[in-house]
Amino acid sequence: MYIKKILWAVALIGLVIFAVIAYYIYGAMFEPNTKFNNETAYIYVPTNANYNDVRDQLVPLLEDIDKFDALASQKKYTTNIKAGRFAISKGMNNNDIINSIRSKNLPIKIAFNNQNSLADLAGRISTQIEADSLSLYKAMTDESFLRENEFSKATALGMYLPNSYEFFWNTSAEGFRDKMLLEYNRFWTESRKIKAKKLKLKPNEVITLASIVHEESKQADEQPRVAGVYLNRLRIGMALQADPTLKFAAYQLPKYQNTVIRRVLNIHKEIDSPYNTYKNTGLPPGLIAMPDLSAIKAVLNPEKHSYLYFAADAKRIGYHKFAKTLGQHNNNAREYQKYLSSQGINR
Structure with a gap:
């Protein structure tokens, strides 16, 4: 009789302990946290983060970090950390949180445009993915990669077409670069290559010319006409005489560092640079800035006309007046120069 009481007591204690453990496990796994x-x-x-790195981010988000620790250890998450961007929804329990941060790496949308150099682009991207700007720039300028894909440092910026793209946050520098090459090759469909060939331009040259068109006019409806002018000049062997290339050449010189050229002067036309399209015929060696897709498409689909000249329109800021003869152009140019002077813009 005494032994039975002891056995019943032990069994009762065991049930209580089991209930406590079950309650704790249930709380650790299924209660909102x-x-x-x-x-x-x-x-x-x-x-290469460790559990403490993850835990530091979770502490301000969770009610009971100790219960999370216990379940994370039981489910072996503490020794199996995955890199990436993960979501935790309000009211989630520990079990769901662990499942989310272990296997549901979420992609992000990244976007870029108007980057004037690979260094600028690397800095822009480094604010959106894990890779830092130095590793991105190193990947972008890797000589073996450029050579294998028929780019140079002067044309490499053209591989990065401004748009929005989906990436995982933990994408490496090389992973970003390689995916952008895929996007570049995807852009160059057979029909676009045919259009470029009819213009007697290679894809890199199309984008180089597009960078000039884009710097001349940000107006998408005008860009095909501007592209047509430059293509007319190329066709007859006339120098492009593009003011944005002079600015680009000037900004490479110490004299013009940290300055803004608002008015192109004759002194700028004397700069000794392959980007001086007043002195040199044909296209410059590479891009002078990152063109919008609209400018690239404008070069591939130029307006057909007989214009050889254009000057900024003082009455429609952002647009231009086009001319077929040098005399007409000089009149247009004088009108705009007069406007600049009236605004106090002398350099």
Whole structure:
């Protein structure tokens, strides 16, 4: 009789212990464990991060980090950290949180445009993905990569077509570069290559010319006409005489560092540079800036006309007046020069 009481007591204690453990496990796994007010919070887990790195981000987001620790250890997440961007929804329990940050790396949308150099682009991208600007620039300028894909440092910027793209946050510098090459090759469809060939231009040359068109006019509806002028000049062997190339050449010189050239002068036309399209015929060695897609498409689909000249329109700022003869052009140019002087713009 006494032994039975002892056995019943032991069994009862065992049930109580089991119930406590079960309650703790249930709480650790299935009770909501978030304390943020937004519907979703995100954590960014770097490559080669350890559990403490993840835990530091979770502490301000969770009600009970100790219960999370216990379940993370039980589910072996503490020794199996995955890099990436992960979402935690308001009201999630620990089990769901672990499943999310272990296997649901979320892509992000990145975007870029108007970057004047590979260094600028590397800096822009480094604010959006894990890779830092130095590793991105190194990948972008890798000589073996450029040579294998028929780019040079002067034309490499043209590989990065401004748009929005989907990437994983933990994409490496080489991974970003390689995907952008795929996007570049995807852009150059057979029909676009045929159009470029009819213009007697290679894809790199199309984008180089597009960079000049884009710097001349930001107006998408005018860019095909501007492209037509430059293509007419190329066709007859006339120098492009593009003011934006003079500015680009000037900005490479110490004299013009940290300055803004608002008015191109005769002194700029004397700069000794392959980008001086007043002194040199044909296209410059590479891009002078990153063109919008509209400018690239304008070069591939230029307006057919007989214009050889254009000057900024003082009455429609941002647009230009076009001319077929030098006399007409000089009149247009004088009108705009007069406008600049009236505005106090002398250099």
